[in-house]
Amino acid sequence: MAAIDQTGGAAQAAPDRARPREKTLRRRSPALRRAFPYLLVAPAVIYLLGITLYPGAYAVYQSFYLVRFTEWIPVGFDNYVELAGDAEFWQAMLNTLLIGGIALTVECVIAMALAFFAYRDALIRGWRIAFLMPMLFMPSAVAFIWKLAFNDGRVISDLLRKLGLIEGNLDFLGNIWLARTTLIVADVWQWTPFLFIIFVAALQSQDQEVEEAARLDGASWPAIFWNISLPMIRPVIAVAVVLRGIDIMTMFTNVFILTKGTPGGMTETISYFIYRQGFQTFNFGYASAAAVVMLVITILAAQLVVKRAFKSGKT
Structure with a gap:
């Protein structure tokens, strides 16, 4: 009987442990649930923008200067x-x-x-x-x-x-x-x-x-x-x-x-x-x-x- 009770208790404990997760998911706001997929891919997007967008913007900015190492002279469209x-x-x-x-x-x-x-x-x-x-x-x-x-x-x-x-x-x-x-x-x-x-x-x-x-x-x-x-x-x-x-x-x-x-x-x-x-x-x-x-x-x-x-x- 003790073995049966222990088994039954373990079976009941597993759903009890899962309930807090379900409650946590329910407590999340709809806005957070919609934003969650974007938050997952955000690190990869930030990384890709960092290695593509930033160098491109920097090149555009640098193209308006006469650059000789540390010396930057504005030249406009020259x-x-x-x-x-x-x-x-x-x-x-x-x-x-x-x-x-x-x-x-x-x-x-x-x-x-x-x-x-x-x-x-x-x-x-x-x-x-x-x-x-x-x-x-x-x-x-x-x-x-x-x-x-x-x-x-x-x-x-x-x-x-x-x-x-x-x-x-x-x-x-x-x-x-x-x-x-x-x-x-x-x-x-x-x-x-x-x-x-x-x-x-x-x-x-x-x-x-x-x-x-x-x-x-x-x-x-x-x-x-x-x-x-x-x-x-x-x-x-x-x-x-x-x-x-x-x-x-x-x-x-x-x-x-x-x-x-x-x-x-x-x-x-x-x-x-x-x-x-x-x-x-x-x-x-x-x-x-x-x-x-x-x-x-x-x-x-x-x-x-x-x-x-x-x-x-x-x-």
Whole structure:
């Protein structure tokens, strides 16, 4: 009987201990209950704002000064006026758009082709994880690998010479388009998997009944993909392109390790231009002005692409 009483007492004690928690939850005001989820995410939001919003606001503030270490001289919009007439800045912007545009186009084509076969072919589908391997390497390690292949080790030149395509070694840093090609190849090799995994996920999440109806009507798989699947995932493609475009606008590691802007600044991207102005000539206010201009151009371009893609997706 004592054992039974002890068991029953323990069973009654457990609900009794839970009742104070229920009473505490009931005593909370409706406003506190509504604010509770926001309080949970507040630390993460504050942290993200601290590492994104504050540096951006600080760069805008600094762009109105001539900064030489501890000496800050107000210059108003002089940095922006000087930037508008700086041929090196606009050349860096043109290099970024040219190199980034070619790299992004090649990445989209390769990633979409791989996604099409990985989505359809069961054999390739099983090897999807292998396509993601280049993205797992550090960008600096990838840059050094391609520097060894193109410049230091002359692996590419030796391979082309053995195939009989060239007679002597190629100077990848002495030719404008060869130097740009090194940056494009390095970027395409590492970041095509990023677009590939997004495209595969988009193809797998589309409505299968539409494709099945087209297949029953006699449409081939390429026709289904081009006329049905591709328009359906157009908003996803736009978002993926914008994400990669923003990343390309900040291309720095490959330029710093592979070319350093040579020859003649023809491979200098806008990020490397900002680095050179800030940390080589120590003109921090001018570098901040260039960063602000780059940010504004990136935001406007991203808004335009996404808005047009989603508008066309609705129609």
